[in-house]
Amino acid sequence: MKLNGAQILVDCLKSEGVKHIFGYPGGAVLHIYDALNVCTVIDHILVRHEQGAVHAADGYARTSGKCGVALVTSGPGLTNAVTGIATAFTDSIPMVVVSGQVPSPVIGSDAFQEVDAVGITRSCVKHNFLVKNADDIAETVKKAFYIATTGRPGPVLIDITKDATIAEIEYEGYPQTIKMRSYQPEVQVDAEQIKKAIAIIEKAKKPIIYSGGGSVIGNASKALTTLTHNTGFPITQTLMGLGAFPATDKQSLGMLGMHGTYESNMAMHDSDCIIAVGARFDDRITGNLEKFCPYAKIIHIDIDPSTIGKVVGVDVSIIGQVNDVLQALIQSLDTKKLENIDSWWKQINDWRSVDSMAYRTKQGVIKPQTVIETLYEVTKGEAIVTSDVGQHQMWAAQYYPFDKPRRWINSGGLGTMGFGLPAAMGAKLADPDRDVACVTGDGSIQMMLQELSTMLQYHTPVKIININNGYLGMVRQWQEFFYDKRYSMSYMDALPDFVKLAESYGHIGIKVEKETDLKPALIEAFKQKDRTVFIDILTDPTENVFPMIPSGAGHHEMLLAGRDEMASTNDSGLNLV
Amino acid sequence: MRHIISVMLENEAGALSRVAGLFSARGFNIESLTVAATNDPTLSRMTIVSVGDDNIIEQIVKQLEKLIDVVKVIDLTATEHVERELLLVKIDVNPNTQADIDRQIDQFSGKIIDVSEDTYLIEVAGQSKKINEFLDSLDASKILEVSRTGVTGVCQKRED
Numbered sequence: 202m203k204l205n206g207a208q209i210l211v212d213c214l215k216s217e218g219v220k221h222i223f224g225y226p227g228g229a230v231l232h233i234y235d236a237l238n239v240c241t242v243i244d245h246i247l248v249r250h251e252q253g254a255v256h257a258a259d260g261y262a263r264t265s266g267k268c269g270v271a272l273v274t275s276g277p278g279l280t281n282a283v284t285g286i287a288t289a290f291t292d293s294i295p296m297v298v299v300s301g302q303v304p305s306p307v308i309g310s311d312a313f314q315e316v317d318a319v320g321i322t323r324s325c326v327k328h329n330f331l332v333k334n335a336d337d338i339a340e341t342v343k344k345a346f347y348i349a350t351t352g353r354p355g356p357v358l359i360d361i362t363k364d365a366t367i368a369e370i371e372y373e374g375y376p377q378t379i380k381m382r383s384y385q386p387e388v389q390v391d392a393e394q395i396k397k398a399i400a401i402i403e404k405a406k407k408p409i410i411y412s413g414g415g416s417v418i419g420n421a422s423k424a425l426t427t428l429t430h431n432t433g434f435p436i437t438q439t440l441m442g443l444g445a446f447p448a449t450d451k452q453s454l455g456m457l458g459m460h461g462t463y464e465s466n467m468a469m470h471d472s473d474c475i476i477a478v479g480a481r482f483d484d485r486i487t488g489n490l491e492k493f494c495p496y497a498k499i500i501h502i503d504i505d506p507s508t509i510g511k512v513v514g515v516d517v518s519i520i521g522q523v524n525d526v527l528q529a530l531i532q533s534l535d536t537k538k539l540e541n542i543d544s545w546w547k548q549i550n551d552w553r554s555v556d557s558m559a560y561r562t563k564q565g566v567i568k569p570q571t572v573i574e575t576l577y578e579v580t581k582g583e584a585i586v587t588s589d590v591g592q593h594q595m596w597a598a599q600y601y602p603f604d605k606p607r608r609w610i611n612s613g614g615l616g617t618m619g620f621g622l623p624a625a626m627g628a629k630l631a632d633p634d635r636d637v638a639c640v641t642g643d644g645s646i647q648m649m650l651q652e653l654s655t656m657l658q659y660h661t662p663v664k665i666i667n668i669n670n671g672y673l674g675m676v677r678q679w680q681e682f683f684y685d686k687r688y689s690m691s692y693m694d695a696l697p698d699f700v701k702l703a704e705s706y707g708h709i710g711i712k713v714e715k716e717t718d719l720k721p722a723l724i725e726a727f728k729q730k731d732r733t734v735f736i737d738i739l740t741d742p743t744e745n746v747f748p749m750i751p752s753g754a755g756h757h758e759m760l761l762a763g764r765d766e767m768a769s770t771n772d773s774g775l776n777l778v
Numbered sequence: 779m780r781h782i783i784s785v786m787l788e789n790e791a792g793a794l795s796r797v798a799g800l801f802s803a804r805g806f807n808i809e810s811l812t813v814a815a816t817n818d819p820t821l822s823r824m825t826i827v828s829v830g831d832d833n834i835i836e837q838i839v840k841q842l843e844k845l846i847d848v849v850k851v852i853d854l855t856a857t858e859h860v861e862r863e864l865l866l867v868k869i870d871v872n873p874n875t876q877a878d879i880d881r882q883i884d885q886f887s888g889k890i891i892d893v894s895e896d897t898y899l900i901e902v903a904g905q906s907k908k909i910n911e912f913l914d915s916l917d918a919s920k921i922l923e924v925s926r927t928g929v930t931g932v933c934q935k936r937e938d
């Protein structure tokens with residue numbers, strides 16, 4: 202069959218089972234848009250900014266577990282997409298981004314809308330391709346999806362020159378299989394390593410499971426839950442891992458790290474055996490490395506060998522799909538041989554009784570924590586919650602206990618403000634019957650506001666929970682604690698009227714200024730099943746995120762709300778920021 | 779410690795920049811890097827000399843292995859291996875220094891590959907250490923130009 206490159210590309214995407222593409226047209230991709238126009242099985246979502254397209258594809262991928270797909274034009278289309286690509290890369294999200302490129306004969310001539318897409322994205326993709334021939338399109342697309350979705354997932358860019366999309370060639374169909382000598386993501390779990398791990402686990406008197414994003418991305422939630430229940434061990438989860446193990450289970454100690462619970466961080470610090478599951482010892486987790494887990498033997502489970510020993514030396518590493526490794530552990534573990542850990546639990550319960558998540562309410566102001574708790578109540582804990590970046594993100598993670606994986610969608614690794622709204626749109630398209638809430642802040646929401654327009658066009662009703670503290674709150678918090686309250690550029694003086702703004706985009710806007718109005722407003726908002734509702738909630742402008750490990754400190758040096766004076770961090774801590 | 783890392787990678791546009799980019803992005807040090815096609819035209823061999831402690835070298839190897847274009851990574855330093863580097867150096871000569879220089883070239887098994895009225899172009903091959911020693915043995919003020927290829931190397935044993 203004779204087809205042009207663009208038609209071949211669209212057929213390939215169809216064959217991959219792609220149902221949604223998020224994109225934005227331009228000169229270099231007009232042939233692709235022409236081919237998409239007659240394709241009835243793929244819905245194209247026309248975003249308002251390419252960064253929005255990539256975040257939406259990302260939210261779609263995180264929610265569904267499928268590969269997200271975005272399509273952008275050359276030059277500024279591609280550069281706009283870069284933040285989205287880097288966001289997906291840092292959090293290991295499977296994604297294929299197709300970008301147009303100038304015609305191959307003019308590459309390198311500073312042609313109109315030419316940028317070196319492969320060069321610009323190289324350090325923030327799992328892999329990228331430049332395709333200059335229609336003949337190479339099908340195999341490249343096959344490779345791209347294979348690479349993006351296997352091993353440690355990540356975004357793959359396919360940069361296609363315009364002439365390759367125009368050329369007509371004989372198309373032999375989408376390849377069924379692909380083999381690459383330089384990429385073999387399948388790994389067998391090493392039985393020897395399992396044995397070594399079990400020997401440590403059997404001796405543990407103060408064990409803890411530390412689970413990360415890999416448990417979510419690797420669909421290992423069931424196995425993780427089984428292992429935790431079988432062993433009776435306490436479990437703590439990272440910002441990226443929330444939901445893989447139910448937060449409301451009594452074995453869950455909550456989140457760990459900079460804004461984790463007291464019991465999680467103290468248990469990590471005192472533990473003699475840490476089972477790290479799909480986690481990468483990020484600096485927001487470890488705090489000061491010199492003070493990190495001084496007594497523990499560490500077992501590290503990960504699909505990516507380069508994470509082993511990258512930050513923290515470990516005693517046993519087990520490379521493999523998290524799910525496979527956990528299954529192997531479950532099968533090989535004789536729970537009768539485990540040490541009695543009653544006294545460990547007693548210690549943990551003492552730490553729990555400190556109630557590190559307690560916060561003081563104040564007459565006449567709405568506490569942001571209350572907003573999240575009310576959101577949890579109103580949605581019965583069943584919503585998908587996306588978030589932006591800042592204090593509101595931490596409160597959402599702390600006060601909305603996630604019991605299922607893929608319900609908590611946030612930019613953990615890159616910390617990209619602007620992620621929340623387009624990600625919510627992607628999440629809603631992936632799971633249309635579920636309530637989707639975007640917890641955002643007055644700063645973050647203004648970074649991707651334009652997507653309100655897309656959300657109207659494609660009917661993706663989400664509930665925007667704007668924690669409006671009138672500040673770049675997280676920046677203000679750091680300036681309060683660590684820069685002697687020199688508030689430099691953390692206050693925005695001219696916020697828009699968010700209610701009118703939402704209305705002007707065709708959505709519903711609600712302003713909440715009194716705590717008594719909070720719950721009724723949220724109930725009303727979630728009743729509006731098929732409308733996007735922007736709930737602008739004026740919250741305590743001075744509230745800070747607690748507990749907190751100031752950078753430079755260890756897990757056992759947490760500071761608690763209202764109980765500890767936030768001492769200025771030390772110089773080495775400031776350098777770590 | 780100094781390590782010689784041999785990388786077999788797909789002979790594709792951009793593969794070199796992926797490796798170079800990895801080193802700069804992660805702050806790994808490169809002393810030298812050479813690359814050329816092998817007997818299999820679809821494969822290139824890259825030889826990288828880097829300095830770092832065991833942890834860093836382990837990270838370098840793992841990060842290289844993670845690159846999609848990379849087929850195989852060998853830390854040559856960990857096995858019996860041969861390393862070679864080629865030096866081209868142009869120096870001033872005059873009748874007073876000539877005899878001395880000739881003797882040094884001989885001692886390092888070098889070759890004079892071009893002679894002009896008052897210059898020599900010399901070629902020396904061998905381990906980098908030997909090349910350093912040869913250069914040190916010359917009068918620095920007489921050296922006009924130095925060009926070194928960087929290290930290439932192979933394992934001594936048969937490999938499959």
Ligand SMILES: Cc1ncc(C[n+]2csc(CCOP(=O)(O)OP(=O)(O)O)c2C)c(N)n1
Nearest residue numbers: 591592593618642643644645672673674675
């Ligand atoms: C794109 C981007 N720019 C800057 C930052 C640095 N930053 C982190 S949190 C924050 C403030 C966010 O303010 P807001 O959205 O109002 O959230 P709040 O902390 O007030 O809840 C900033 C500027 C970032 N994470 N992302």
Ligand SMILES: [Mg+2]
Nearest residue numbers: 642643672674
């Ligand atoms: Mg704010």
